[in-house]
Amino acid sequence: MQGKWYGWAGKIIELDLTSKKILVKPLSRDLAERFVGGRGINMKFLFDEIKPNTDPLGPENVLIFGTGPLTGTIVGSRTQVSTKAPMTGFLGDSNSGGHWGAELKFAGYDHIIIKGRSEKPVYLFIDDDEIEIRDASHLWGKNIWEVTDIIRDEESDSEIQVLGIGLAGENLVRFAAIMNTFSRANGRTGVGAVMGSKRLKCIAVRGTKGVSIADPERFLNHIKEIYQKATTSPMFDHYPVYGTPILTDMKAELGNLPVKNWSDITIEGVENVTGKALVEKYAQKNRACYGCFYHCDHFFMVKEGKYQGVIGPGLEYESVNGLGPRIGNTDFPTILHGINIVNDYGLDVVSTGGSIALAMDLYERGIITEKDTGGIPIRWGDGDVIIDLIHKIAKREGFGDLLAEGPYYMAKKIGK
Ligand code: SF4
Structure with a gap:
């Protein structure tokens, strides 16, 4: 793959909550080619980042959000969350639908890697190229539906997509989920407890960019074929x-x-x-x-x-x-x-x-x-x-x- 990105946005966000550093890095084309998609690339990041004795709820654990090349196209939106799991002490990996993954792609990113632990509750706000770590003290102690409403009201934008934790994640319930679109859950393995341990309440995203398709006509023909098979x-x-x-x-x-x-x-x-x-x-x-x-x-x-x-x-x-x-x-x-x-x-x-x-x-x-x-x-x-x-x-x-x-x-x- 050379030049312009198709399917992928071509960028990842790396956020260190301890140092409050935000880095935007290019997605490696080699990774995209070899590990295709949210889950595959998440696994490679996880393999590189996690040491054998990493405590799932310690600051050394990483929490990785990934989308694949089809997310944000007319096909749909899936979000993969990967980490070391508090439920098992082994691989934590959970997939959800909803709208958040597509919005992340529209903002121009394929993955977010969260490291470290914040001293105080914070949330990440992404509006296309603007990425900000914001104070979440007014959101901590609230459940996710209310948090979504508060952020949308504060920004006067009902289309912001919010993914985050409720009280279960804050209280480190071992099977806490990360929710988006009100009821869509990255539910399994306790990924929400890892988010809570990092004191990251939510990630609110607004994106206005599209997802480029290399050969729109061929792509649409494939979709029509799949649609035909599925609906019959x-x-x-x-x-x-x-x-x-x-x-x-x-x-x-x-x-x-x-x-x-x-x-x-x-x-x-x-x-x-x-x-x-x-x-x-x-x-x-x-x-x-x-x-x-x-x-x-x-x-x-x-x-x-x-x-x-x-x-x-x-x-x-x-x-x-x-x-x-x-x-x-x-x-x-x-x-x-x-x-x-x-x-x-x-x-x-x-x-x-x-x-x-x-x-x-x-x-x-x-x-x-x-x-x-x-x-x-x-x-x-x-x-x-x-x-x-x-x-x-x-x-x-x-x-x-x-x-x-x-x-x-x-x-x-x-x-x-
Ligand atoms: S959960 Fe249902 S609506 Fe959502 S992507 Fe899967 S089949 Fe579609």
């Missing part, structure tokens, strides 16, 4: 209509639904929490990540009962199952309310469900008692307890402090 596939009758929650219907029918901490494969009332139940009772309209014709997400609304008026986006099979059958719950409104607070706190819904599932399993078997849980009887499917535990995990309050460690460290600490 049998899956197109399911995913754009029901989203990934349709997997609950399929798994229930096949008999491989994870139920009650994987101790069962079916649950009474499963028909209340299927993709079909979602569309019939709660879905209001579809929602898509940038450029995605699959539009698998839904805005939902609870119209009656205890959670009447709860509205939000971000329904996936993992979230419905994680706060549903996996913890013995078949009440969809509780799941929907739970999804909203999990997303706002910036928790990974899969591991949130995993921690609650393990705690309920141990309690039901008598391995832990109310002495351990702070007086809370944590029975399968108890909606009030589920919501209470989510708050406690994000704030690391009481028994939630143990659950915030994730199932592996919970089991080690309980040690029975």
Whole structure:
């Protein structure tokens, strides 16, 4: 590859939060050619930067954001976050949709590498060529939806894309997520805790540049071909209509639904929490990540009962199952309310469900008692307890402090 960049923006930002130094470097063409895309190049950076004894929550860890050459084109937007993971002490790597990755490309950057640790809470503001480390003391202690609104209001620009952490990341919950576009999560492996450990609240981006395509006609022909194949596939009758929650219907029918901490494969009332139940009772309209014709997400609304008026986006099979059958719950409104607070706190819904599932399993078997849980009887499917535990995990309050460690460290600490 020579000369002008196509697909890639051709630049990376390196930010050292300890020294407050910002460097804009050219992306190496050799790297782009050999490791193609956000994940590949992130892995190379990580391999070069991380030493064997690096503490995932120490200043020596690095947090890398990467986009690939297709992000920001009409194909879509994916953002890859890579680090050494607090959940496992090994590779931390998580991918999300949303709009943030495309906006980063529009601002003219492919990757951001974050090093060090700030003394005080800060956020990174990127507006095309202007890059600024800003004080985040007024944002610290707030969840990510409010933070997004504050920054957009302050800049009088509703199109700024904000990616960041809520209270879970600040409190170093081992499975804290990094959120963007309100419900899109770099959820797995605790990347949000690494961001919190660096006292970096969020990265707000506004970009006005495009992404250049080397051969637009050939590119569009490929897209048309892919579109044709995707929209005539049998899956197109399911995913754009029901989203990934349709997997609950399929798994229930096949008999491989994870139920009650994987101790069962079916649950009474499963028909209340299927993709079909979602569309019939709660879905209001579809929602898509940038450029995605699959539009698998839904805005939902609870119209009656205890959670009447709860509205939000971000329904996936993992979230419905994680706060549903996996913890013995078949009440969809509780799941929907739970999804909203999990997303706002910036928790990974899969591991949130995993921690609650393990705690309920141990309690039901008598391995832990109310002495351990702070007086809370944590029975399968108890909606009030589920919501209470989510708050406690994000704030690391009481028994939630143990659950915030994730199932592996919970089991080690309980040690029975
Ligand atoms: S709308 Fe759904 S299918 Fe499309 S990129 Fe987002 S998560 Fe993926």
